[in-house]
Structure formats: C-alpha cells, structure tokens
Amino acid sequence: MTHALSENAPGAAGGAFDRSRVFNAQLLTSLGPLIALVLACAYFASQSDRFFTGSNISLIIQQSMVVAILAIGQTLIILTAGIDLSIGAVMALGTIVMTKLAVQNGVNPYLAILLGVLTCAGFGLANGLLITRLRLPPFIVTLGTLNIAYALTHIYSEEQTITKLPAAQTWLRTSFTIGETRVPYSAVLMFILYLMTWYVLRQTASGRHIYAIGNNPEAARLTGINVRRMLVYVYTIAGVFYGIAGMVIIARTQVGNPQEGQTDNLDSITAVVLGGTSLFGGRGGVMGTLIGALLVGIFRNGLQLTGVASIYQRLITGILVILAVSVDQLARRRQG
Amino acid sequence: MSAQPVNVDFDPGLDPALDPDVTPPPTTASTGTPVLQARGLVKRYGQVTALDGADFELYPGEILAVIGDNGAGKSTLIKALSGAIVPDEGEILLDGQPVKFRSPLDARRLGIETVYQDLAVAPALDIAENLFLGREIRRPGPFGSVFRMVDKGRMLREAGGHMADLKIGIRSMRQAVETLSGGQRQGVAVARSAAFARHVVIMDEPTAALGVKESGMVLDLIRQVRDRGLPVILISHNMPHVFDVADRVHIQRLGRRIAVVEPRNFSMSDAVAIMTGAMAGERVARN
Numbered sequence: 001m002t003h004a005l006s007e008n009a010p011g012a013a014g015g016a017f018d019r020s021r022v023f024n025a026q027l028l029t030s031l032g033p034l035i036a037l038v039l040a041c042a043y044f045a046s047q048s049d050r051f052f053t054g055s056n057i058s059l060i061i062q063q064s065m066v067v068a069i070l071a072i073g074q075t076l077i078i079l080t081a082g083i084d085l086s087i088g089a090v091m092a093l094g095t096i097v098m099t100k101l102a103v104q105n106g107v108n109p110y111l112a113i114l115l116g117v118l119t120c121a122g123f124g125l126a127n128g129l130l131i132t133r134l135r136l137p138p139f140i141v142t143l144g145t146l147n148i149a150y151a152l153t154h155i156y157s158e159e160q161t162i163t164k165l166p167a168a169q170t171w172l173r174t175s176f177t178i179g180e181t182r183v184p185y186s187a188v189l190m191f192i193l194y195l196m197t198w199y200v201l202r203q204t205a206s207g208r209h210i211y212a213i214g215n216n217p218e219a220a221r222l223t224g225i226n227v228r229r230m231l232v233y234v235y236t237i238a239g240v241f242y243g244i245a246g247m248v249i250i251a252r253t254q255v256g257n258p259q260e261g262q263t264d265n266l267d268s269i270t271a272v273v274l275g276g277t278s279l280f281g282g283r284g285g286v287m288g289t290l291i292g293a294l295l296v297g298i299f300r301n302g303l304q305l306t307g308v309a310s311i312y313q314r315l316i317t318g319i320l321v322i323l324a325v326s327v328d329q330l331a332r333r334r335q336g
Numbered sequence: 337m338s339a340q341p342v343n344v345d346f347d348p349g350l351d352p353a354l355d356p357d358v359t360p361p362p363t364t365a366s367t368g369t370p371v372l373q374a375r376g377l378v379k380r381y382g383q384v385t386a387l388d389g390a391d392f393e394l395y396p397g398e399i400l401a402v403i404g405d406n407g408a409g410k411s412t413l414i415k416a417l418s419g420a421i422v423p424d425e426g427e428i429l430l431d432g433q434p435v436k437f438r439s440p441l442d443a444r445r446l447g448i449e450t451v452y453q454d455l456a457v458a459p460a461l462d463i464a465e466n467l468f469l470g471r472e473i474r475r476p477g478p479f480g481s482v483f484r485m486v487d488k489g490r491m492l493r494e495a496g497g498h499m500a501d502l503k504i505g506i507r508s509m510r511q512a513v514e515t516l517s518g519g520q521r522q523g524v525a526v527a528r529s530a531a532f533a534r535h536v537v538i539m540d541e542p543t544a545a546l547g548v549k550e551s552g553m554v555l556d557l558i559r560q561v562r563d564r565g566l567p568v569i570l571i572s573h574n575m576p577h578v579f580d581v582a583d584r585v586h587i588q589r590l591g592r593r594i595a596v597v598e599p600r601n602f603s604m605s606d607a608v609a610i611m612t613g614a615m616a617g618e619r620v621a622r623n
Contacts, residue, residue: 211461212469216456216457282458
C-alpha cells in the first residue's frame with residue numbers, strides 16, 4: 001500500500017497543486033479497508049470450506065456487533081479529533097444498571113434498559129462538559145471517567161454476575177432466517193444504527209459540522225458553528241450508543257457481567273482506525289468503521305477456523321492498526 | 337512628496353477583465369452616509385489602552401485600508417468592528433444606525449463578513465461545503481424539514497455561481513479545499529464572505545500567508561468584491577499591497593486615527609512616516 005503511495009508522489013515543489021496524488025491518498029484511505037476485507041474473506045474462504053457458510057457469516061456478525069455499535073460512538077468522537085477511553089467501562093456500568101434493576105429491584109425490564117442507556121448517556125454528557133467547559137484533553141477526561149465507571153460498576157454489582165434476566169431483556173437475541181442464515185434482531189439493529197449515523201454525517205448540516213470541527217475548530221467557530229455545544233452532543237450521543245451496545249450484549253450473553261467490556265476501548269479504536277478514519281479528526285466515516293469492526297471479527301474467526309492459535313489474531317490486528325495509521329499519516333503529510 | 341505610489345510587482349496578465357484601467361475609477365468617497373462608522377472607541381486591557389478614542393468611517397463602494405504599527409490599535413479596532421470584542425466606550429453605526437455587537441455572529445447577522453488571515457477553511461470539506469458551512473441550505477419539503485437533509489445539488493450550483501462571480505477559475509465545487517493552492521483557498525474564503533455579506537467585507541491580512549503571484553490574485557479579488565458594490569476594509573502590513581488596491585488609507589497610531597490619505601496623491605514613504613510618528617499626521621488634510 002505504502003509503495004503505491006510513494007510512486008504517486010514525485011516530490012513536487014512545496015505547496016504545489018497536484019490533485020492526482022491527493023486523490024490517490026484519499027482513495028486509498030477510503031477504499032483500503034474494503035480491499036482488505038475482500039482479501040481477508042478470499043483468503044479464509046480458500047483455506048476453509050466452512051468460512052463462507054451462512055452460519056459462519058452470522059457468527060462473525062454476532063461476534064463483531066457489540067464492538068461495532070460501540071465504535072459508532074467512537075467514530076463520531078474521533079471525527080471531532082477527540083478520543084473516548086471510557087467506552088467499555090461505561091457500557092459495563094450500563095449493563096449492570098439494566099440487569100440489576102430488573103432482576104433484583106423488580107423494575108420494569110424496559111424501564112431498566114432505558115435507565116441503563118441514560119446512565120451511559122449521562123457519562124457521555126459528563127465527558128463532553130468536562131472537555132468543553134474545563135477545556136481538558138479528551139484523553140485525560142475519559143481516562144478519568146473510565147476508572148470512575150469501572151469502580152461504580154464493581155461497587156454497584158458487588159462483583160456479582162447478574163443472571164436470570166427477564167425475557168424482555170434478551171429479546172434482541174431472537175432471530176429470523178434468510179435462506180439458511182440466522183439473523184438476530186440485534187444485528188438488524190446494528191445495521192440500522194450504522195445507516196442512521198451515515199445519513200446524519202453525510203446528508204445533514206450537523207454531520208458536516210462534526211467534520212468541520214475535527215478539521216479546523218477555529219474555522220468552524222468563526223463560521224458560526226457552536227463548537228462546544230456540538231461536542232457535548234457528540235459525547236452524549238456516543239454514550240447512548242454505548243448503552244445500546246450494553247443492551248445488545250446482555251441479550252447475547254443473557255447475563256449482566258461486571259467484567260464486560262474491558263477490551264472494548266482498544267477494540268473500538270482499532271475498528272475506527274482500520275476503517276480509515278483519521279485519529280487527527282475530520283476525515284473518515286462510519287461505514288469504514290463497520291468494515292473495520294467486521295475485519296477484526298473475520299480475522300478472529302478465520303484464524304480459528306484455520307487452526308491458528310488465537311494469540312496470532314492479536315498479532316495481526318496490531319500490524320493492521322499500525323499499517324492503517326501509517327497510511328493515514330502518509331496521506332496527511334502529502335496534503336500538508 | 338513624491339507623486340505616485342509604488343506599484344507592486346504582480347502579474348497583470350492573470351485576467352484581462354481585472355485590469356485596473358477597465359474598472360471604473362472609484363468615486364472619491366467621503367460623501368453621503370458612511371456604511372460603517374465608529375466614534376470615539378475606547379478599549380482598555382488592564383493598564384494598556386489599545387483604543388484611545390478612535391474614529392472610523394467606511395464609505396460605500398470603496399476599499400479602505402487600515403494601517404498602523406504594532407500596538408497602534410489596528411487589530412483592536414477591527415475586532416470591535418467585526419464584533420470580536422466589545423469596546424468600553426464609543427459607538428458604532430451601521431448605515432447611520434447605532435449598533436452593538438456582542439459577538440462576531442451579531443456582526444455577521446447584520447451583514448458584516450470577515451475573512452481571517454489564517455485561511456479559516458475546513459481542509460477536508462469540499463468547496464461547496466466550505467462556502468455554506470454554518471449556513472447549509474436544506475432540501476424543500478419533508479426531506480428538509482423532517483429529515484434535515486441538506487440540498488447538496490443546490491449548494492453546489494450556487495457555490496459555482498459565487499466562485500464564477502469573482503472569476504475564480506475552479507472547475508469542480510466537489511474538490512476538497514486541501515487540494516487547492518493557498519491563493520485558491522483564500523479565494524474560497526473571500527467568495528464565502530462576498531456571497532453572504534450585505535454591507536461590509538473585512539479582510540484581515542488576506543495576503544499574509546501567500547506568495548507574490550497568489551497575493552496578486554487575492555488583490556484582484558478584493559477589487560472584484562468592491563466592484564460588485566460591497567465596501568471592503570483591508571487590514572495589511574504590506575504597504576505595496578495597500579497602495580496598490582486601496583481607495584483610501586486609514587492610518588492608526590497610538591490608539592487613534594491619526595490621518596486618512598488617498599494613495600493617488602500620497603506617497604507610501606510619507607504614509608509610513610505618519611504611521612511611525614516621523615511625520616505629524618494632523619497636518620495632513622482628511623479628505
């Protein structure tokens with residue numbers, strides 16, 4: 001990938017206008033993830049007959065969808081040039097609120113879910129307010145709320161996994177079949193959330209403002225965009241996505257587990273970066289993140305099917321992340 | 337005093353329609369009601385008095401340059417006029433009516449647009465998106481009102497029209513702004529201001545980040561904006577640029593307007609002498 005890039009950069013004079021090389025860099029960051037996805041599928045399909053079966057595709061989607069939903073929120077935040085490290089812990093707190101209220105306090109299961117989602121949204125709101133009002137870096141704020149949410153999860157759950165969830169809280173795991181492929185409603189929900197976010201980012205003014213803020217916050221402010229309010233919205237809505245991810249994971253696992261979500265911070269960032277969204281903000285999109293999340297799921301699944309020890313999956317994910325960030329960085333440098 | 341201002345070395349062959357000889361000579365303004373006026377502006381920052389009773393007038397159809405040494409209160413004056421700061425004393429009149437700006441947004445709502453020196457554009461967004469940033473047009477009907485969908489087609493068409501109005505030759509409005517040269521980017525910023533300003537366009541050091549040729553292009557743009565009927569306030573450190581393009585020059589010194597001169601019958605070196613205090617400004621007629 002990087003080789004192709006350098007071929008297109010004939011070292012033109014500083015600041016000179018060369019559309020083709022910028023175009024190629026942009027094309028690479030937007031199509032790269034899709035190409036990687038296709039190559040990975042082709043490789044694993046050639047190695048294992050079971051890879052391209054309906055049930056296996058269904059399994060990959062189910063294994064990827066919690067991170068995929070979390071990563072929608074992470075994408076929105078990274079597009080504004082922020083980052084959220086509190087993702088997994090906030091989601092875990094949300095799941096405990098949902099399940100404990102319903103199972104131990106007899107709260108209506110739907111109301112309990114709503115309260116869990118609101119808890120997550122509240123954490124997002126707190127992140128957004130701390131970042132915009134006190135002008136603290138997102139990295140530090142969310143590192144703080146990560147620990148707060150983690151501690152609250154364990155205090156409130158008393159380290160107990162909550163079982164025997166009411167049926168209403170696991171309904172999302174029920175499925176319908178297309179052909180021979182089982183599709184749980186939670187997967188449908190994930191695709192709907194992606195489509196909605198894509199629409200907002202691409203087709204509405206608010207979406208364009210999110211990109212503008214990530215690109216050049218001062219320019220965004222000068223054109224009359226209320227940057228601080230928009231950032232608070234973004235962090236809060238990201239919190240809602242964490243709550244929805246929590247709802248999906250309790251349906252999938254049928255328990256409220258205080259240990260949930262511990263790898264999800266980095267997994268969500270991995271999905272965003274593999275999807276071609278720039279960690280510097282203002283570039284990328286949510287559909288790339290979906291591909292990024294599926295890519296991680298495909299590697300995990302494919303390496304399992306081909307009998308490779310699971311630790312190699314992490315090795316390859318790490319290499320892919322560095323590759324993706326390098327491509328992004330190179331693309332930026334050439335545009336600079 | 338030497339007779340003619342020094343002309344900057346920029347390529348006049350860029351666009352024949354922009355030839356200064358073809359454009360109608362600007363009327364020696366100073367007549368009628370000023371579009372934008374300030375009287376006795378005072379702004380203090382602690383011990384420092386940045387504006388000490390500054391006056392200001394901008395007349396219809398002119399390019400007024402504001403020059404001054406560092407610390408003369410030039411940028412404070414412009415900030416007061418564009419709403420970025422609120423002066424402690426004095427008044428600002430727009431078309432003869434007193435106005436109060438509490439934020440740049442207030443000034444913008446009243447038709448005063450500012451082009452900032454640091455190329456205030458969002459590089460990854462395309463030209464049309466940048467032109468309409470913060471002022472997106474929604475689609476008609478329920479798509480726009482319920483689903484808040486923006487009308488991309490209309491914004492692309494109108495962006496093309498605005499850029500063509502200023503004779504900025506860029507083919508695709510879908511091009512990301514980062515793919516443009518510095519001068520073209522500034523062109524986008526100028527087109528945005530010209531498209532939405534109803535009264536005044538303020539340009540804060542629009543050529544500071546640009547090379548010689550690109551500066552020439554932006555100076556042409558400034559004339560285009562004036563010739564389309566919008567008066568322009570130009571803040572610049574670059575004397576050749578100021579004397580090339582301005583109809584009148586407001587000289588700011590020690591927090592006040594010390595003189596207003598016309599480049600046509602005033603030399604650049606004398607203007608600099610007034611600006612730095614080497615020549616008394618009060619003796620210069622204010623016409």
